Amino acid sequence: MSNAPVTAEKVLPPALPSSGYSRVYKHYVLIIMMLVYACNALDRQILSVLLEPIKQDLGLSDTQLGLLSGMGFALFYATMGVPIARWADRHSRVNLISVAIVLWSGMTALSGAASNFLQLGLARVGVGVGEAGCTPPAHSLIADYFESGERVRAMAIYSLGLPIGVALGYLLGGWINEIYGWRMAFICVGLPGLVLAVVVRFTVREPIRGQSDGVEVTDELQPLTEVFRFLWNERSFRHLSIATGLLAFAAYGGATWFPAFLIRSHGMSTGEIGSWLAPISIAGGVTGTLLGGYLATKLGKTNRGWYAWLPAVATLLSIPFTVLALLASSSLWVMVLVIPSVVAPAVHAAPVYSTVQGLVEPRMRATTTAILFLITNLIGLGLGPLCIGIVSDLLAPHFAEESLRITLLLGLGISVWSAWHFFLAGRALNAKKSTPQYSPTTTDCVGDQ
Secondary structure: OOOOOOOOEEEOOOOOOOOOOOHHHHHHHHHHHHHHHHHHHHHHHHHHHHHHHHHHHHOOOHHHHHHHHOHHHHHHHHHOHHHHHHHHOOOOHHHHHHHHHHHHHHHHHHHOOOOOHHHHHHHHHHHHHHHOOOHHHHHHHHHHHOOHHHHHHHHHHHHOHHHHHHHHHHHHHHHHHHHHOHHHHHHHHHOOHHHHHHHHHHHOOOOOOOHHHOEEEOOOOOOHHHHHHHHHHOHHHHHHHHHHHHHHHHHHHHHHHHHHHHHHHHOOOHHHHHHHHHHHHHHHHHHHHHHHHHHHHHHOOOOOOHHHHHHHHHHHHHHHHHHHHHHOOOHHHHHHHOHHHHHHHHOOHHHHHHHHHOOOOHHHHHHHHHHHHHHHHHHHHHHHHHHHHHHHHHHHHHHHHHHHHHHHHHOHHHHHHHHHHHHHHHHHHHHOOOOOOOOOOOOOOOOOO
């Protein structure tokens, strides 16, 4: 067997431009991808504002609701992401994203026809499988449209889709449920995604892989075991993935159950909740995302550790405000004090995702994002809502309706744990003399073991 190294990419001649697309078109694609992510977040998040009406209608427990919004969705969302991303690293990412939108939008609409826990659970599994085909190929696509110096800002703009989608989920879900019921809410937010799928399929072009980096990429994929081995040997990736997972545990768990907390502890209606949380989510999420992108670009020029330290600082600063919000007796003060806890989680998106994309060569990018999501979503999206539901049920005999308030307060310890791993990731990044990179001329992986 030959020991000759496998060449993954080669440098292009200087005469070839790093991008064959105009600046206007690249930003058009970026905006479309942001809207796709918003649609993705909308169809995922709408369940949170509908949990209490669904519980009353179908007679479900908090544990069952935690399964629907957490592990039942995340298990398929996270695990399907890796094989889908491997496909995306070889084939058309545009086609894949288009099909994924059709699947998750259709299954969201179908959720409105569920008459029991099993049917709603199967529909949520379908949403999870579809949404697994969104962010990994989208990150890879954006990385091939934008050069390394533009990626933090591009990832920040793409990440704006999350707060926009979450805000629309609160607003549309809350008011449609108020007027027409929770079933119609699922149908109304699901069907428009089919139009977006057509727009993506016929207006977004598949870019040449590696062109934004000035490299030519072969059709050969690195073995999945090689990708896992490299990422595991990279201390910065290990800590970033654990930190992001723990942050997602606190953020997704809190966001999923916060509307139910407002209903139980403050007697608010879903319409009121939507009207409050929609502007808070979009303003806080956009602020956090853009602030993270701006500060990471500025501070990261002299010290790469800030790509991870920024989320740590933001998370720790938000905790006292979250405690006060959960303990406040006035719903007005709850809404005011919760704003920092909406801003803080969004700070991590641009610096973390752009850093991860810079670790590997172009045909590993979608797979790398999927592996990151596998770790973070199983911890965060899967266990966060589920664990809160279980603990709330366990505390209910002693604290009744206030069990959810106490559970959310206990969950803040996870945020401190997350900040610690972000700090360790920053030290790992800052300790290196150059940006960690997958070696393009050998099957061996260069990490910081």
